[in-house]
Amino acid sequence: xxxxEVTYKKRPYTKINKKWILAVALTIASSLTVAAPTRxxxxxxxxxxxxxxxxxxxxxxxVKIDNFSFGPGNLTISTGTTVTWTNNDDxxxxxxxxxxxxxxxxxxxxxxxxxxxxxxxxYNYFCSVHPKMTAKIEVK
Numbered sequence: 001x002x003x004x005e006v007t008y009k010k011r012p013y014t015k016i017n018k019k020w021i022l023a024v025a026l027t028i029a030s031s032l033t034v035a036a037p038t039r040x041x042x043x044x045x046x047x048x049x050x051x052x053x054x055x056x057x058x059x060x061x062x063v064k065i066d067n068f069s070f071g072p073g074n075l076t077i078s079t080g081t082t083v084t085w086t087n088n089d090d091x092x093x094x095x096x097x098x099x100x101x102x103x104x105x106x107x108x109x110x111x112x113x114x115x116x117x118x119x120x121x122x123y124n125y126f127c128s129v130h131p132k133m134t135a136k137i138e139v140k
Contacts, residue, residue, distance in 0.1 A: 058082060058116070063135070065093050065107070065127075070135035077117060077139055084114040093133065098124045 059081040064071045066088040077083065085095045087107040095104040095113050101123065104113035117123070117139045127133035 060084065062086065064088050065095075065133075068130060068133055070095075070125075070127075070133060073135045075135070075137045077137060079118060079120055079139055080116065081139070082114055082116040083137065084112055086110065086112050092129060094128045095125055096128045098126070 059078060061075060061077050061081055061083045063075065063083060063085045065085055068089065070085070075083070085104070085107070087093050087109055090109055092106040092108050094106055095102070095115075097103070102115040102125075106129065107113055117137065120139045123137045123139065125135055125137070
């Protein structure tokens, strides 16, 4: 072998090692950044924010429709709260108040319906497809 052939063979090998090392280093650095835990500071009496609620949003509550029932069946909320119903059943359901203050369309699986309660009172509701499905929301 000549001196040029030896240099030629070493150079690509060195470049591959440098690229490989750089790729591994970047992969490790990015995985550490993604996996780094975050910390938040809370005071002992501070309320837990709802996963659907940012500090600037009105309060919210969730009702699940599953196994031909509303859950929770009785819910107490404050005025201004938005309640979202989610149909987790395999069949359609509706959400209709007894006094027709709110009424959803037929909700297929994973469909949602929301209503904001602006007045205090007791709101009984049911599924018009399955009238034995009933529940109650008390707004204070």
